[in-house]
Amino acid sequence: MLLISFVFSFFVVTFVADNMKLVVMANKVKKQAKVKEPIRIRYKAISSGNQSIYLDYYYNGKREYEFLKLYLVPETSLENKEANKATLKLANAIKAQRIVELQNNQHGFSSGGGKSKIHLIEYIKTIANKKRELAGGEERGSYQFYLSLAYHLKQYSGDKTSFKHIDKKYCTGFIEYIKTAKSMLNGNPLNENTQRQYIKRLASVINSAIADEMIPSNPFMQIKPEDIPKGHSAEVCYLTLDEVRSLIETPCYYSNIKNGFLFSCFTGLRFSDVEALTWGKLQKDSEGNTFINFTQKKTQKWENLPVSREAMKFLPERGLASGDDLVFKFQSGGYINSIIKTWAKSAGINKKVTFHVARHTNATLLLSLEVPIETVSKILGHSDIKTTQIYAKVIDKSKRDAVNKLDGLTW
Template sequence: MKIKEIVRLREKPLKDGQKSLYLDIYVNGTRSYEFLKLYLQPETSKIAKEKNKQTLLLADAIKAKRIVEIQTGEFRALKNNKVTLMSLIESRLARKDSVIDKYLSKILRVYLKDKDIELSKITPKWVERFFDFLEHEFKSFIKKTPLKASSARLLGNRLSGALAEAVKMDIIKDNPCQKVRAIKAQESQRTYLTQEELKRLASTPYERGERVTKAFLFSCLTGLRFSDVSKLRWAEVSEDFKRITFVQKKTSGLEYLDLSEGATKILKERKNNGGLVFYDLPRESGNAGKLLNSWRVRAGINKKISFHTARHTFATMLLTLDVDLYTVSKLLGHKDIKTTQIYAKIIDKKKQDAVNKIPQLF
């Protein structure tokens, strides 16, 4: 005997060729519909097919959640398809398992006292109060210390990004975060290596940490984050070792990066096992950092470095070599050139320091 599904995922064809996804829910003799504001595109390209695949995964995750809610007695049929903040955040997590979104979800549960709020009821005033909570009231879950300004800003930006998605999906008309002053982050000190220091480091042997040193130098020459270097696969490297095509873990953007001779040389020296390029890297960047700092001490460099120092080094090196800001922005995979301008300030300071070394003549 066939068991009747209580929740079915259905498609509604639209005039523009897209298909609107919705849930057909039948509980206790009552049928209700939940339009997910998710759409399948005509599959005219690989990108469209991949996007549809991700959309269906998200829809299936929402469907699974509704089934659990029905089984536990928590399900309430939505009136007029009212979407809540926590369901929006959970849908983002279902699509991409983001550490930041997970943390935002935990903080929102604290702020909302394990309740929820409809997106339509989130006003600029509500956002202001939540931002103030992040900046002045919230204490971290483990250390019980206030959030750093940069962390509070990042969380505020994630909330704004989630609400911007809701606007695109026609769930709400406007993003209330856009009518509120953004959380201002203190400008952090960006440690980078000069070209002289980088050459000294590259010429300093360190057998114990070689699995990290080569990856670090590759990052210095490409600007890749640890998360992207550690997951780089040979399938993403061109046959002549001069270009890599990869998806940035942080932004999920597809990137095409041409490589310098130095970066190409590092790849050629690696053993191609058909899998990960840097297969022997530690899983955590912190563990890699310990080896890096032992290495820089051997090289006589008096700067504490981390793997992200490599990305800063790449950016400042290009700007020092007079590469224009737009090109550097594209090579770093920045969506907003304002992010790259921070490095321009560093170079301006270097130029000022150089001018200050000119001796007084009178």
């Protein structure tokens, strides 16, 4: 009896001990399951309706992405489901391999040649060059602005920053930098409008990088709007009809610049389009009316712009010029604005007049003559009527200022 009791007690103790071991092992498994993986599989929806698979690395406080060029397709058939299973199996195999590489420190914290290692500044310069090509080789406008952005990014974080470094912290740091940055041209502090433009342009660059699968998301989407410089509506500089008449009557040593500026006042063409205007683009319809058949340099949109008889007055004599010859032959852009400034001053105009003021003048003249804003928007080639509404606000303000001049006339 004593022996049976001993055997029974032995089995009870053994059973309890074994179960305790199982509980301990189970707890260990649970704890191990809670360990955060340094690499995770993520998905990004793309325009085709598929999902691009990428690896999200997070190690030692750093984040990096590697796009695998593997895609999940909509599971509309059994064949697609099987294809997705095979794709996910491959993605998990790559993930497992990357984890081993990371843990063995074979390649350090690197995704093994992913696009995320491309330098940000080099990417921006590539975009700038594409803009220059679209503008027919002109090194102004968007091209210069992208180069200025590259300059400020280099000042902020050096020229070795790659897309794997672009996160919320990097973007908020750039916002703080740009608030105190100075112009690369004159060393003056940047105004809030310019600060905002640099931030918007960097966000646009990141959106392009998303399309090129260099980064999965835009960190600027995580930043509160109130943390970004607001900017202020810049005052639109334009000429009144009397000021345009003064310019017509005032001599200018460079007649081609004078005629080109006044031609823009009555057509609304940008400087880049006036500069690129050839005689062949000036055409006539069946009724003898002149129009310009051209593609806008800035937007690359095709336009068919009617030309008024008033604007035709400022065209030079064609002579023997061919259809490919330029109508106006200008000097460099900066030099042109200096000439226009001197000319305007001689005409008694105390405004900061540049060639682009001619385009503003065309818009305000048409609106003051009660041309519908939709028509003005089409003449200017605006993609969004909101851009044209800026000029409508200028006209409304001018009317209000005129009415206010009547105040106090009687008592």
